[in-house]
Amino acid sequence: MLDHVKQYFTCDAKRAKNTALSLLPVIGWMKAYRFKEWLLGDIVSGVSTGLVAVLQGLAYCLLASLPPWYGLFSAFFPVIIYFFLGTSRHISVGPFPVLCLMIGSAVTRLVPDEGPAFNITGFEGLTRDEQRVLVASSVTFLAGIMQLAMGVLQVGFVVMYLSDTLVSGFTTAAAIHILVSQLKFVLGLEVPGISGPLSLIYTLEIIFNKITSTNVCDVVISIVIMVVVFIVKEINDRFKSKLPVPIPIEVIMTVIACGVSYAFDFKTRYGIDVVGYIPKGYEAPVAPNPQIFQETAVEAFPIAIVGFAVAFSVAKVYSIKHDYTIDGNQELIAFGVSNIFGASFRSFAASTALSRSAVQESTGGKTQVAGLLSAVIVMIVTLAIGFLLEPLPKSVLGAVIIINLKGSLMQFREIPYLWRRDKADCVVWLSSCIGAFLLGLDLGLAVGLGVELISIYEPEGVKIFRIPSPIFFANIEFFRNKLVGFNPLRVLRKRNKALRMIRKLLKKGKLQWTSIGFLNTSCGPINESEDESNMEELDQPTDFKDFPARIDWNAELPANIVVPRVEIHSLVLDFAAVSFLDISGLKGLKALLKELIRVEVEVYIVASYILEKLHDCSFFDDEVQSSMFYLTLHDAMLHILEKHPEPTQKKSDYEKVKKIITSERKR
Numbered sequence: 005m006l007d008h009v010k011q012y013f014t015c016d017a018k019r020a021k022n023t024a025l026s027l028l029p030v031i032g033w034m035k036a037y038r039f040k041e042w043l044l045g046d047i048v049s050g051v052s053t054g055l056v057a058v059l060q061g062l063a064y065c066l067l068a069s070l071p072p073w074y075g076l077f078s079a080f081f082p083v084i085i086y087f088f089l090g091t092s093r094h095i096s097v098g099p100f101p102v103l104c105l106m107i108g109s110a111v112t113r114l115v116p117d118e119g120p121a122f123n124i125t126g127f128e129g130l131t132r133d134e135q136r137v138l139v140a141s142s143v144t145f146l147a148g149i150m151q152l153a154m155g156v157l158q159v160g161f162v163v164m165y166l167s168d169t170l171v172s173g174f175t176t177a178a179a180i181h182i183l184v185s186q187l188k189f190v191l192g193l194e195v196p197g198i199s200g201p202l203s204l205i206y207t208l209e210i211i212f213n214k215i216t217s218t219n220v221c222d223v224v225i226s227i228v229i230m231v232v233v234f235i236v237k238e239i240n241d242r243f244k245s246k247l248p249v250p251i252p253i254e255v256i257m258t259v260i261a262c263g264v265s266y267a268f269d270f271k272t273r274y275g276i277d278v279v280g281y282i283p284k285g286y287e288a289p290v291a292p293n294p295q296i297f298q299e300t301a302v303e304a305f306p307i308a309i310v311g312f313a314v315a316f317s318v319a320k321v322y323s324i325k326h327d328y329t330i331d332g333n334q335e336l337i338a339f340g341v342s343n344i345f346g347a348s349f350r351s352f353a354a355s356t357a358l359s360r361s362a363v364q365e366s367t368g369g370k371t372q373v374a375g376l377l378s379a380v381i382v383m384i385v386t387l388a389i390g391f392l393l394e395p396l397p398k399s400v401l402g403a404v405i406i407i408n409l410k411g412s413l414m415q416f417r418e419i420p421y422l423w424r425r426d427k428a429d430c431v432v433w434l435s436s437c438i439g440a441f442l443l444g445l446d447l448g449l450a451v452g453l454g455v456e457l458i459s460i461y462e463p464e465g466v467k468i469f470r471i472p473s474p475i476f477f478a479n480i481e482f483f484r485n486k487l488v489g490f491n492p493l494r495v496l497r498k499r500n501k502a503l504r505m506i507r508k509l510l511k512k513g514k515l516q517w518t519s520i521g522f523l524n525t526s527c528g529p530i531n532e533s534e535d536e537s538n539m540e541e542l543d544q545p546t547d548f549k550d551f552p553a554r555i556d557w558n559a560e561l562p563a564n565i566v567v568p569r570v571e572i573h574s575l576v577l578d579f580a581a582v583s584f585l586d587i588s589g590l591k592g593l594k595a596l597l598k599e600l601i602r603v604e605v606e607v608y609i610v611a612s613y614i615l616e617k618l619h620d621c622s623f624f625d626d627e628v629q630s631s632m633f634y635l636t637l638h639d640a641m642l643h644i645l646e647k648h649p650e651p652t653q654k655k656s657d658y659e660k661v662k663k664i665i666t667s668e669r670k671r
Contacts, residue, residue: 029091029334033371045368048249050377053096053364055255057378058385060099060360062279062393063401067104067185068140068352069111069197071133072401073282075099076386082342082354083379086372089338091330092319093371096364096378097342100355101405102178103311105185106445107352110143110303111136112197114296126293137350142296143304145347150308152340160332163313169422170452171313172415173433177440177448179412180204182405187211189402190226192219192276201443221274222399229257229403237407249367254404258396266395277398282390289348306446311343311355312336318356322365359408428459465571466644468637470578477588484596488575490568492599497542498567499557499603505565507550515562517552545602545627557604570603574644578637579611590621597628606647608640609633 025032057079065075079098086097115121115135127135154162184207188195193214198206236253244250270276297304316335323330342354364374385393422430435455440448469487473479509515548554555561558569585593600607609632624630634640 026331026334027337028088029331030088030372033093037371037373042370043373045370046373047377049364049367049369049374051381052249052252052367053360053369053374054378054381055252056360056363057096057098057382059254059258059401059404060357061382062396063405064099064101064104065352066189066398066401067101067108067182067405069108070136070140070352072279072398073386073390074137074140074350074352076382076390077286077349077351078346078354079382080379080386081346081349081351082339083375083382085342085345086338086354087376087379089334089341090372091334091338092315092323093328094322094326094361094365094369095315095319095356096360096375097315097339097354097356098360099352100311100314100357101182101408102175102314102445103307103353103355105178105181106303106307106310107140107143108185108197109199109203109444109446110300111139113199114139114299117196122299124293124295124299126295138290138293139296139300140352141290141347141350142292143300143307144343144351144353145292146297146301146304147308147311147353148340148343148345148347150305150340151312151336151343154308154312155333155336155338155340158333160312160316160336162309163316163332165453165456166309166313167429167432167456169429169432170436170456171317172418173436174310174440174445174449174452175412176415177437178445179409179415180441181445183409183413184208184211186402186405189277189398190222190406191215192222192399193217199444201447203444204441219274219276221270222276222397225261225276225397226399226403226406229261229400230407232257233404233407234410237410244366250363252363254408258393258400258404261400262393262396265397270397271395279393279396279398279401282394284390285387287350290350292347303446306449307353310445310449311353312339315339315356318358318361322361358411428461432456432459463641463645463648465573465648466576466641467572467574468576468578470581472581474584474586475579475582475589475593476584476586480589480592484592487596488572488600488605490570492570492596492603492605493543495568495570495603496546496599499546500542500544502561502565502567503546503548503555505563506555509563570605572605573648574606574608575600576637576640576644577607577609577611579609579614580637582611583613585614585617587621590618590623594623594628601627606644607632608644610635610637610640 058076061075061077061079062072063075065072065078068074083097090097114124115132121127121132121135126138130138154160181204184204187193188211191211193211195207195210195214198210233253236251240247240250240253265271265276265278271278312335316330316332319330319335339354346352346354364378369375418433419430422433432452432455436448436452438448439451442448443451467488471483475483506515510517557567558571561567597607611633612635615630615633618624619630634643
């Protein structure tokens with residue numbers, strides 16, 4: 005044991021190198037960087053992505069209920085850290101609208117638009133905007149700690165519990181929240197921020213009550229921006245194979261809107277709300293507020309999970325496309341450190357936006373050098389030319405946000421497809437969407453996850469048992485006891501006793517077989533008698549040779565006979581990870597299989613390593629046959645579902661499994 009501890013803490017050159025490469029993936033891909041082939045593409049991609057990041061940083065900051073220029077911080081600091089720690093070469097790190105909205109919910113709860121802020125130590129002497137920035141940075145810091153802890157503890161697998169269906173329903177509801185939150189900028193209305201359950205309903209009520217106060221200039225600007233951006237985006241999609249780079253229409257329209265607003269003095273003449281003063285440079289680091297940690301821990305956890313899940317999903321798409329691997333646990337560490345570092349400089353939670361990542365990849369980006377250059381563009385705007393964006397109407401930012409929600413809102417089209425293919429998945433989609441719509445994003449995510457876990461499908465009458473270890477003398481009894489939850493030998497003996505009694509009653513004329521089953525012809529009750537003769541016969545397979553039909557043991561039996569019911573008809577033993585089987589384990593396994601087969605439970609074994617040894621040890625006979633073995637779990641399940649088709653209401657599940665198996669075979 006001491007040697008093991010010593011070896012664990014020993015550090016040599018090779019181990020130090022491997023640790024550095026795992027914690028700093030930049031070392032690995034920078035060594036293989038092809039300057040002549042990749043540098044130009046990364047430069048073009050970095051500039052294009054940087055311009056989009058500036059616009060999205062300003063726009064998405066409105067969702068977080070913060071002054072717009074803080075979005076530039078979120079498009080800079082996390083990108084720098086991810087350059088060194090991230091494993092994806094193509095995602096663009098920075099603000100993500102759903103996370104911004106979740107942060108905005110926490111911000112407006114602690115520092116509402118109307119009324120006093122929460123009584124929190126550290127708020128004294130701060131303006132409302134400064135209080136909100138402190139809340140946003142503290143929530144981000146806490147979310148970063150959670151992500152870092154999960155990465156260090158190697159629990160990146162948690163993202164598996166967020167299925168594509170759940171995420172689709174959740175992001176659709178989030179898109180509706182985002183749309184409603186931007187209506188006040190598009191319409192030029194003063195609408196206080198509301199958080200908590202039914203906040204969406206209350207916000208819409210306020211907007212409809214104030215609809216007569218709409219600023220016509222804001223509406224016209226928003227409509228023009230949305231129409232032009234929509235048309236050009238459609239052109240980008242239709243001719244993407246012919247265009248060298250997508251037309252950056254959002255950036256172009258933003259520049260035009262800034263110029264027109266400045267030239268005609270929209271703020272003074274028409275009373276529209278503009279971005280306003282943007283300070284130059286960066287602010288000094290700030291420590292998070294521990295009291296805010298206590299108030300927002302429930303909100304920080306879903307922010308950490310959603311931020312990682314979205315970024316990992318996008319990163320996985322590009323890693324498959326460009327043939328490299330990403331590490332989920334390292335991604336958690338990268339985003340955790342990015343958010344901790346960024347929060348210290350007043351940025352808010354970072355993830356990735358699919359549209360921004362698509363720009364980075366489609367414009368020729370090969371590595372995170374493009375991401376680093378995009379951060380340089382953001383820095384130039386922050387330090388030198390940010391003042392040029394001061395006359396930008398906020399309605400322009402709101403219009404850009406709304407038009408980019410098209411993809412999320414179009415996910416409503418999945419409902420009919422899911423209903424036809426898999427009603428359980430459709431229920432998960434609707435639950436996560438309606439829950440997030442009515443209760444808010446944090447509680448809605450919890451509702452969707454709960455419904456998803458409840459609705460996990462398992463074919464009726466089928467049990468799958470996976471054994472991840474060798475089977476040998478020390479664990480064979482434990483394996484037997486835990487396998488099916490009942491004693492098959494006891495069930496077999498009860499059935500054979502029942503058969504003896506039924507035979508006697510038929511012989512005496514007290515029972516009669518009819519087309520609808522057994523008919524009791526005796527006037528009085530029939531008492532079960534204990535026949536202890538030939539007890540060894542009770543362990544043999546049930547024999548129906550002198551019966552007109554087989555007996556359904558799960559149906560009601562005649563003459564008050566009671567036999568334990570067996571709820572499963574098929575048992576799948578997944579032995580794919582079993583690498584060793586000794587003689588004791590072999591004998592115990594064969595005895596158990598015979599007992600299960602004799603109580604009419606069909607056994608299927610998925611294995612490859614131990615099959616040759618079973619043949620060598622004469623494992624198979626008339627009852628335990630080699631035909632029960634399958635190479636994959638999918639093959640076994642396909643056979644079971646074809647042999648035991650599900651009822652009509654579960655036909656979609658069968659088709660789903662069959663489709664999955666077919667696609668796996670094609671691969």
